[in-house]
Amino acid sequence: MRPEKVYRTQAIVLRHSRLGEADKVLTLYTPYLGKTRAIAKGILKPASRKAGHLEVLSHSALLIARGKNLDIVTQAQTIDSFSLIRDDLGKTFAGFYASEIVDRFTEDGVSSYRIYCLLLDTLRWISDAEESSIPLRYLELHLLEISGYRPELSLCLRCRQPLKESTNLFSPALGGVFCPECGEEGTYYVRISVNALKSMRFLQRSGVEDARRLNVRDALMNEIESILRRYITTVLEREVHSTAFLELARKP
Numbered sequence: 001m002r003p004e005k006v007y008r009t010q011a012i013v014l015r016h017s018r019l020g021e022a023d024k025v026l027t028l029y030t031p032y033l034g035k036t037r038a039i040a041k042g043i044l045k046p047a048s049r050k051a052g053h054l055e056v057l058s059h060s061a062l063l064i065a066r067g068k069n070l071d072i073v074t075q076a077q078t079i080d081s082f083s084l085i086r087d088d089l090g091k092t093f094a095g096f097y098a099s100e101i102v103d104r105f106t107e108d109g110v111s112s113y114r115i116y117c118l119l120l121d122t123l124r125w126i127s128d129a130e131e132s133s134i135p136l137r138y139l140e141l142h143l144l145e146i147s148g149y150r151p152e153l154s155l156c157l158r159c160r161q162p163l164k165e166s167t168n169l170f171s172p173a174l175g176g177v178f179c180p181e182c183g184e185e186g187t188y189y190v191r192i193s194v195n196a197l198k199s200m201r202f203l204q205r206s207g208v209e210d211a212r213r214l215n216v217r218d219a220l221m222n223e224i225e226s227i228l229r230r231y232i233t234t235v236l237e238r239e240v241h242s243t244a245f246l247e248l249a250r251k252p
């Protein structure tokens with residue numbers, strides 16, 4: 001049986017790159033095909049009717065034709081353009097970071113409906129929220145878990161005892177926490193406060209509706225952000241580019 005020549009899918013546009021004079025290659029995250037790439041022909045022409053439906057972060061319904069090498073987007077209709085994200089610089093950078101980190105953690109053609117829903121939930125949350133730090137940490141913790149890098153936040157990695165209510169030590173290399181008796185402060189560990197540990201556990205075990213109720217101080221979110229950044233950088237073995245923009249967008 002020959003495969004269908006065209007297919008319909010929803011997709012979130014993760015990024016795009018220019019191809020020749022008027023075309024772009026889009027990296028898309030879809031519900032059932034995972035991450036995939038497709039060409040948007042003529043999108044850079046001023047009269048393009050597709051352009052507005054295929055911006056980075058757009059959630060769109062697409063009709064795609066199978067191509068020899070890359071598939072081709074033949075129709076695009078916006079489901080949600082996330083205009084509240086686009087109209088706010090800080091939210092835009094947060095949205096770009098969300099799409100970049102999903103891109104970095106995923107392989108072409110490996111489908112994960114959970115990751116699709118996670119990204120969509122996160123973008124909706126960023127769109128609604130006053131600030132983006134908690135939604136991004138929620139995304140990071142769940143992306144780590146789905147990808148097989150769930151950080152151990154309940155038991156000491158060495159003695160396997162439940163962590164006590166004191167400052168413990170997070171190991172970015174091993175992806176978990178050591179109790180003060182088992183870990184030594186130094187370059188291989190990051191101190192993790194009781195409240196940071198509790199908030200991370202809460203985000204880790206909560207669905208998006210519960211997670212959206214979390215309300216914590218900026219200083220605590222900064223601590224969690226820096227712990228997760230060290231861990232994610234270790235996992236990905238290089239910096240996630242958009243973090244530089246997040247730093248720039250941060251209010252003084």
Ligand SMILES: [Zn+2]
Nearest residue numbers: 156159179182
């Ligand atoms: Zn221990």
